[in-house]
Amino acid sequence: MSVDQNKKVEQEIEKLIEIINYHNWRYYVLQDPEISDEEYDALLNRLKKLEKETGIIKPYSPTQRITNVISTEFKKGNHLFPVLSLEAVYDKKKLEEYIKSVLRNLKQSELGLLCELKFDGVSLSVIYKRNDGIFIFDKALTRGDGLIGEDVSLNAKTIKTIPLSIDLGNDNDTEGDIEFIQVNGEVVLYKNDLQRINEERKKEGVPEFSNTRNAASGSLRQLDPSVTAKRNLKFFAYSIRFFDREGKEVRIRKKLSELFELMRSLRFIVSPFFKTCKIEQDVDALQEYYENAFEMKDSLEFDIDGVVFKVDDLEFQDRLGSTLKNYKWAIAYKFHTSIAVTKVIDVVFEVGRTGVITPVALLEPVEIEGAVIKNATLHNFDYIKSKDIRIGDYVEVRRAGKVIPEIVKVIKELRGDVREIEEPKFCPSCKAELIKDGPFLICPNKQCFEKIIAKIVHWFSKDAMDVDISDGIISKLVKNKIVKDVVDMYNLRPSDFAVVGNLGKKSASKLYNSIQESRNRSFDRILYGLGIPMVGLRNSKSLAQKFKNIDNLMNASFAELVSVEGIGNEVANSIIQFFKDEENRKLIERLKRVMNNI
Ligand SMILES: [Zn+2]
Incomplete structure (x- = not known):
């Protein structure tokens, strides 16, 4: 660590000590805490980590206080x-x-x-x-x-x-x-x-x-x-x-x-x-x-x-x-409940399969519950504004349930040199001009590589086709214009995987076989794999049970759709919208040639 960096860390340590001592006072003296125990622990853990890394331990640091938790009020x-x-x-x-x-x-x-x-x-x-x-x-x-x-x-x-x-x-x-x-x-x-x-x-x-x-x-x-x-x-x-x-x-x-x-x-x-x-x-x-x-x-x-x-x-x-x-x-x-304090290093923009651009915060790596966290979703710009998150900010991060970590809040007291997160005007992948839809930014380009990659990744995910293929291989296949949709994946030969994925003969044919074998996946998995907005695992299952095949589903009326358990007006509209789209209809015609249970 350079002298300059060391000085910066020392400043952060000083600030942390000040904040923690403030909260100690609120808790022990005023008996009126402002933050939860978890938030307090997160601050203390950050301080302990910095002290360990730098060896800078102030004699007045709260980590130097010996705590006595044994109560003497009750007999044993x-x-x-x-x-x-x-x-x-x-x-x-x-x-x-x-x-x-x-x-x-x-x-x-x-x-x-x-x-x-x-x-x-x-x-x-x-x-x-x-x-x-x-x-x-x-x-x-x-x-x-x-x-x-x-x-x-x-x-x-x-x-x-x-x-x-x-x-x-x-x-x-x-x-x-x-x-x-x-x-x-x-x-x-x-x-x-x-x-x-x-x-x-x-x-x-x-x-x-x-x-x-x-x-x-x-x-x-x-x-x-x-x-x-x-x-x-x-x-x-x-x-x-x-x-x-x-x-x-x-x-x-x-x-x-x-x-x-x-x-x-x-x-x-x-x-x-x-x-x-x-x-x-x-x-x-x-x-x-x-x-x-x-x-x-x-x-x-x-x-x-x-x-x-x-x-x-x-x-x-x-x-x-x-x-x-x-x-x-x-x-x-x-359940994940622990909170950690870390720093937002930068923000990148990811393109989802529907074209929605998601800002993702790159974090200074921090360990929570045994996992190293390097990024957190920022959802959209309304979210960024409401939490006032800026690059360089110190933030509380939490792992919530199954989803990727999220930022709980910015620790304003620690704010130093920060800059605002700017809304991108163009797609980070295809450079198409983005359009705004409520709080969301969307890439309208149907040929956008990242969108195609995200669609294929979703198609082969565990709950859909359940094929163990790396995002990297899919990305290369798309960027080298070898595939343009999921159907193309079924027409590849083992040698294609060997070349693009740099795989050995055995692994390439194993991957080929598992892709071919996924032609037999059930209709509910196919439905889920299509990634129709608002149609998740549960809805896919109930729709598959009711309509049996894709033609029945495509011809279903609004009334028939909402009669299915769990399908409300919004979901029904989303399904109808999806099948109206010319591109989607073409894809389904092509899928009929490769999938056995569609
Ligand atoms: Zn794009």
Whole structure:
């Protein structure tokens, strides 16, 4: 790093320290934070990174403060069974790796799993002790270090969904002589309760809670149980274990799912939306559960931050065991929530398959949840204006669900030398003059290379033709004018791929074969691959089911289209518009010659 650069970084460090100290003051002294915990962490991580890279560590840096998080307000208690955390993954590939390793360890070819939502609350152990044939609430412990937690019994007792006694009934006379029961679950606060509590706090002039998790944690660790009682906390149970007098575990069921049924009969709220499933190597069913959870998360009454998969068979759980930190028989598949702070280096413009120009921010590489982020979508110019994003700005970036990362906001306090992002007048690919359609810029040129490339890439994508071909090869084929649409791809020979893609004989013929084989793809995949605006995976499936082939669909009336589930007026119009286009009609005639199920 040059002296000049070093000086710039040092300035940034100084500024970051100033901002973080300001937020510390807002949080700890005024008890009135302006930013979320995640945003605060992102700033602190940026500072830590710069300090590590440059070795410039100011003695007054907030990273030098030793934090003491151990509270001395509550007495401590031992969990009967350690409450460990779960290993977390953030993408399907990592999930697949985990499942494969479990199958390998257990020497099984299939696996029964219990799928649950991952509640964004506070973990709690509730311990019951035998008394006159039934089991009486003995104590409730926070997770603490996993072995010893804080005793919050008085507060937990105010939570009406935690039974104060358990009657095991017929299960009582097992040989193991059960003496203790430990039920684990999550204490959550419903979203509407958070709203109510915050409105009250606002009136009283006390700081509001930033989210349901913080509010649940604060409520559970109240020194005055009457306050906890007013908060309307809920307890979702997801584990129950039985122990004899010596603390040795006693099993009265073989599967976790059976224990869920038992807990339900013991009047606990068990983990809402749980289900069991059987899988082999393929994790599609788990991915679907995850995506459904992601879709419904905003409409749920409580907050979730992912899903959890647990090995259902308890003997398998024992065989897998745990590390010091994690159970090995469960995995959390989390939604992306982490935020990182980085810098916008430049902005480039990408041409989509419909010709829409998307501005993309090139970022100083930054790691979020194990992935290195180098760019973020800026959507369109309205978005850029509303967030006032400029080149050179420091920004908060977030990975949201499946899509590419996006910029949450600009950190104006860090703004130094910046320049505005200028609207391009011409297509970056074909230089055609762009036209404006609302907030969108569009390349009108039908022969625009980037548009053709994007169309072909989409056609061969996983949910359409599912052919593993690199964007680079497609790009070269288009730019060398060897292909001009998807149909041309089916007329290429293996040698074409070998030359253009610089592939060996084997790889070239493998690619050729998989393209040829994709002629057999089903009609719904073809529909999706066509990339009709507003017709995604789900609509393609329902349209294919109703109309069976492309001719029926092209001849369908507006009324027939909107009679299909999920197809509204806008989508119907988009479909009609698509098939009116002369170019599209020509393409479909050509496709009929190569595709078998059209
Ligand atoms: Zn163009």
